[in-house]
Amino acid sequence: MKDKRDGQKSGRRGWLVGGVLFLVWLSTVVAEPAALLPEVEFCLDCHSDQELDLTLPSGERLSLFVDGESFARSVHGEKLHCVDCHSDIADYPHPEREFKDLREFTLAYYESCKGCHFDNYTRTLDSVHYLVLSQGDINAPLCVDCHGAHDVVSPDVPRSRISRTCSRCHQAIYQQYARSVHGKALLEGGNGDVPVCTDCHRSHAIEDPRTATFHLRTPALCAGCHADRELMARYGLSTNVLQTYLRDFHGMTASLYQRERITPKNFTAVCTDCHGVHNILPVRDPQSTVIKANLVRVCQKCHPEATENFPAAWLSHYDPSPQRAALVYYVKLFYQVFIPFVVLGLGLQILLHIWRVVVNR
Numbered sequence: 467m468k469d470k471r472d473g474q475k476s477g478r479r480g481w482l483v484g485g486v487l488f489l490v491w492l493s494t495v496v497a498e499p500a501a502l503l504p505e506v507e508f509c510l511d512c513h514s515d516q517e518l519d520l521t522l523p524s525g526e527r528l529s530l531f532v533d534g535e536s537f538a539r540s541v542h543g544e545k546l547h548c549v550d551c552h553s554d555i556a557d558y559p560h561p562e563r564e565f566k567d568l569r570e571f572t573l574a575y576y577e578s579c580k581g582c583h584f585d586n587y588t589r590t591l592d593s594v595h596y597l598v599l600s601q602g603d604i605n606a607p608l609c610v611d612c613h614g615a616h617d618v619v620s621p622d623v624p625r626s627r628i629s630r631t632c633s634r635c636h637q638a639i640y641q642q643y644a645r646s647v648h649g650k651a652l653l654e655g656g657n658g659d660v661p662v663c664t665d666c667h668r669s670h671a672i673e674d675p676r677t678a679t680f681h682l683r684t685p686a687l688c689a690g691c692h693a694d695r696e697l698m699a700r701y702g703l704s705t706n707v708l709q710t711y712l713r714d715f716h717g718m719t720a721s722l723y724q725r726e727r728i729t730p731k732n733f734t735a736v737c738t739d740c741h742g743v744h745n746i747l748p749v750r751d752p753q754s755t756v757i758k759a760n761l762v763r764v765c766q767k768c769h770p771e772a773t774e775n776f777p778a779a780w781l782s783h784y785d786p787s788p789q790r791a792a793l794v795y796y797v798k799l800f801y802q803v804f805i806p807f808v809v810l811g812l813g814l815q816i817l818l819h820i821w822r823v824v825v826n827r
């Protein structure tokens with residue numbers, strides 16, 4: 467959108483025209499800060515009346531009041547006329563239109579955003595929300611359900627606004643999220659490093675998160691932050707979690723499926739199968755799914771025969787060390803010393819043989 471003003475100016479005349487336009491713009495700004503455009507005042511002559519309303523055939527009441535002040539404060543307030551969105555209404559009386567109920571009214575108008583925000587509009591066409599809408603679920607969110615119509619504000623200021631927007635319809639998930647290590651850090655501590663709903667789901671092209679493709683992409687999603695050294699150093703968290711996962715049987719299987727584009731019948735474990743999804747807790751929290759006392763229950767979801775010592779046989783995110791999995795560590799160390807030693811010995815023996823052959827001749 468912003469690029470449209472660019473271009474076309476060339477040479478001195480361009481500068482002159484630009485200068486004059488700048489002065490005109492400056493004078494309007496200085497004279498009337500954030501004033502409504504005159505065409506807007508015309509519409510508001512009637513629509514600032516709080517009593518003005520319509521009763522729809524469904525019996526629902528549609529208030530026709532538009533709050534001029536909140537419109538002026540909105541992102542569109544200084545730039546848009548009412549008719550930019552209500553392009554079918556220029557004057558009064560308005561053209562005759564019939565709306566059965568409130569939702570039909572919203573459905574009729576929401577596409578007015580499309581004209582200027584075409585890229586976001588097309589993104590929504592690929593979303594689960596649009597899918598359920600096209601299947602007849604008229605409660606699926608439209609632009610105005612998330613952004614409003616006359617009171618549109620920057621949707622990510624403050625950052626917590628994003629998740630609150632989703633919470634209007636996904637209340638149960640929001641409650642889980644708000645108590646998780648991620649949600650708590652943002653909502654209670656104002657920490658912007660943690661993910662909000664749209665970091666994992668996007669805001670417009672939201673896809674179904676329960677597919678095999680999404681599941682297999684989860685490690686990369688978490689690793690976007692959890693393999694970032696600078697970010698994780700602030701919290702004293704290990705960035706080794708991705709590499710150790712990928713070296714583990716689950717991780718190897720997951721990357722194989724992804725590489726070969728196989729859709730598995732049995733899901734292998736990804737980060738969220740062990741840590742939870744919207745309810746992830748610090749790993750030392752007594753309620754955490756991955757704390758020793760709870761871990762076997764996580765394994766049992768997919769390994770029903772697992773007993774108490776089953777998790778103990780697994781290295782978790784650790785590389786073998788003298789403290790952890792000492793046997794594995796020393797066997798590995800032994801091979802690391804032993805194999806080069808044997809290879810060196812072999813090489814030496816061959817050299818000695820050659821030398822002998824040469825000398826004996």
Ligand code: HEC
Nearest residue numbers: 508509511512513520530548549552555556557558560563
């Ligand atoms: C003289 C008063 C008056 C003016 C000026 C006016 N309206 Fe209305 N508007 C109404 C009334 C009354 C209704 C109720 C339905 C009707 O009578 O058409 C209405 C209904 C509406 C509706 C909802 C119903 C529909 O037909 O979609 C919209 C949207 C609307 N007006 C927008 C505007 C815009 C935009 C302007 C400025 C260009 C404007 N109005 C100017 C009185 C007015």
Ligand code: HEC
Nearest residue numbers: 506509513529530532546547548551571572575576610615
């Ligand atoms: C950014 C686009 C946009 C602009 C600018 C805009 N409208 Fe609307 N308007 C809409 C949409 C979308 C709806 C339907 C909202 C809904 O159903 O929740 C709507 C609904 C209405 C309604 C029906 C009552 C309501 O609030 O739902 C009236 C009346 C109305 N607009 C008048 C105006 C007037 C007057 C202005 C100028 C001050 C204006 N609009 C500016 C998009 C816009």
Ligand code: HEC
Nearest residue numbers: 541545550551578579581582609610613615618619620621
């Ligand atoms: C006539 C063109 C036009 C229409 C129609 C329009 N917008 Fe906008 N919109 C703009 C402009 C211009 C901006 C300001 C861009 C800027 O300041 O960078 C904007 C900004 C926004 C922003 C804030 C972007 C940000 O990063 O803060 C949102 C959200 C938004 N519009 C939503 C909507 C919705 C929802 C509708 C439909 C109800 C709509 N717009 C209809 C022109 C339009």
Ligand code: HEC
Nearest residue numbers: 579580583586587590607608609612621622628631664669
């Ligand atoms: C399910 C809620 C939801 C719906 C539906 C939705 N948006 Fe958004 N939109 C958001 C959120 C949340 C953000 C900010 C977060 C972000 O940037 O990821 C955003 C950001 C934006 C922005 C500013 C940033 C950008 O990408 O340019 C614009 C403009 C916008 N939306 C327009 C629209 C339009 C037009 C529609 C309808 C076609 C729409 N949105 C539908 C939630 C929604």
Ligand code: HEC
Nearest residue numbers: 594598605606607611631632634635663664667669672674
């Ligand atoms: C106006 C209500 C509304 C808002 C706001 C909303 N959603 Fe939805 N969402 C729905 C409906 C309805 C469905 C369809 C499935 C259902 O009924 O749960 C859905 C489905 C989903 C799904 C697919 C999973 C499923 O159950 O099918 C995801 C993921 C999702 N929404 C994420 C989000 C995110 C992220 C936001 C915020 C940016 C958001 N939603 C905002 C109503 C909403």
Ligand code: HEC
Nearest residue numbers: 629632633636639640643661662663666675676684738743
């Ligand atoms: C850290 C990443 C992440 C964040 C943050 C996140 N989600 Fe999810 N979400 C996922 C994953 C992964 C799944 C798939 C879970 C599964 O395998 O069933 C999912 C599933 C969903 C589903 C569909 C399945 C269900 O449980 O009903 C909805 C709806 C949803 N998320 C909404 C939200 C909302 C709303 C927020 C913000 C409050 C949010 N998510 C925050 C990663 C995330």
Ligand code: HEC
Nearest residue numbers: 685688689692703704707708711735736737740749756782
């Ligand atoms: C099979 C289960 C399992 C899987 C899969 C798994 N984790 Fe873990 N994770 C654990 C356990 C158990 C711990 C606790 C280790 C300990 O005792 O310190 C842990 C610890 C962590 C920690 C805390 C590290 C620290 O420095 O304290 C983070 C962060 C983490 N995992 C992220 C991830 C990410 C990201 C993925 C996916 C790439 C993942 N985990 C996959 C079980 C798992």
Ligand code: HEC
Nearest residue numbers: 647651659660661687688691701737738741747748749750
């Ligand atoms: C946008 C970045 C981001 C994304 C994406 C993200 N996280 Fe986090 N995560 C963080 C930050 C930052 C913290 C530290 C928060 C704190 O301690 O206040 C954290 C904390 C954690 C912890 C707690 C570690 C501990 O013991 O303190 C776990 C477990 C975790 N995340 C797992 C995951 C999993 C699993 C995913 C993917 C589904 C994921 N995270 C996605 C940024 C992210």
Ligand code: HEC
Nearest residue numbers: 715716719732733734735739761764765767768776777780
């Ligand atoms: C979401 C399901 C799921 C969860 C949860 C899960 N696994 Fe697995 N696991 C699998 C699948 C499927 C395989 C076989 C294919 C593969 O290697 O990924 C497997 C393979 C294994 C193997 C390799 C040997 C064998 O039995 O095939 C071990 C060891 C293992 N898992 C340990 C664990 C431990 C320990 C936990 C709990 C911390 C756990 N798993 C949690 C799905 C899961």
